[in-house]
Amino acid sequence: MSKILVIEDEFAIRENIVELLEIEDFEVLSAENGRIGFQQASEHLPDLILCDVMMPELDGYGVLSALRSNPTTATIPFIFLTAKAEHSDIRQGMGLGADDYLTKPCSAEELLEAVKTRLKKQELFEKQSQLKLDELRRSITHSLPHELRTPLNGILGNAELLLLELEDLDVDEMRKMLEDIRASGQRLNRLIINFLLYADLELIATNNQRIQALQKSSASSVDSLISEAAKEQARQFERAGDLQLKLQDSPVQMAATRLAKLVEELVNNAFKFSEPGTPVDVKSQVEKDRFILFVIDKGRGMTPEDIQQIGAHLQFERKLYEQQGSGMGLSIVKRLVDLHNGKLMIESEPNQETTVRVELPTAG
Incomplete structure (x- = not known):
C-alpha cells in the first residue's frame, strides 16, 4: 500500500x-x-x-x-x-x-491520474536503480576474485621463492623478484582503486543530490594537471619520448582528482594498446563553453562493436591479446563524463589510429 x-x-x-x-x-x-x-x-x-x-x-x-x-x-x-x-x-x-x-x-479523476502516474514512474525508477545495483554486485562478484588473484599470485609466488631459495640467489635475481613483487602490488592497488571508484560512481548516478554536489566541483590550470598525469603514465610505460602534448588551459567543471583520474585512464589505455616508438598525442582546446580533450594513439584500436560495448569488467578481445587489467578504465571515464554533463566520443580504425574525444563544461 x-x-x-x-x-x-x-x-x-x-x-x-x-x-x-x-x-x-x-x-x-x-x-x-x-x-x-x-x-x-x-x-x-x-x-x-x-x-x-x-x-x-x-x-x-x-x-x-x-x-x-x-x-x-x-x-x-x-x-x-x-x-x-x-x-x-x-x-x-x-x-x-x-x-x-x-x-x-x-477533478478527482485528474488528481488520481496524476498520483498513479507518478507512483508508477517512481516504481520504474526504483526497479531500474535496483537492477543497476544488482548488475554491479554480480559483476564485482564474478570479476573481482579473478582480477585480484592474478597480481596476488605474482606477489605470493615470488615471495615464496625468495623465502625458499634466499641463500642460493644472487643480488640480481633477488632484485628481479622484488621488482616483480612491486609491479604486482602496484597492479593490485590500481585494481582495488578502480573497483571502488566505479562502484561509488554507480551509486552517485542513482542519487540526484550527490550528482549535483559532484557537478559543483571544478578544476583550474588544467593544462599542468593533464600534463603531469600524462607524463606519469608515460614514465610508467618507459615511453616518455612517445608522449606529445599540446594543451590549452581552461577551468573545467570537474574536481581536479576526478579529471586526473580520467586522464590517467585514457593515457594508460593509449600506451597499453600501442607499441613503443609510436606516438601518443594528448591535446586540448576550448570551444565556447566546452573544454575538449583528445587522446590519440596508433595502436590496435577498437571495432564499432567494441565501442558500443564499453562497460565495466569488459576486456576487449581478452582471449586474443591477454592484456592485464579489468577493462574498466573506459567505463570509469564514461561514467565520469556522463555525470558531469559531458560527452565521450571514440573514433577508431583498427591497427591504424584511435582518437578519444572528451567534452566537458568549462567552469566559471
Missing part, C-alpha cells in the same frame, strides 16, 4: 483529498502547514507528497527546497496543488524539483 502525504492549509480541501485517496486504498497522512508537512515527510518517508503552494509558516516552495536538501527525502515524488497557474510559478516549482503541477480546482 502506497503512503501519501497531503500538505494543505485549507481544512475542507485537505479532508476531501484525504478521503478520496483513502477510498482508493492509499495510506494517507496529512498536515495543515508546510512546517508540519516537512516534519511528517522526514519522519514517515511517504511514497508521494501532494502539497499546496501558499501556506503559513512555510510555503510549498520552502517545503520542496527543504525536502530536496535532505538525503533521506530528496527523491520522494512531489506534486504541487495550487491555485497559482502562472508560467513563472510553474517553472519555479519545476526548477526546485517538483514532479508535477496540478491547478486547483481539479
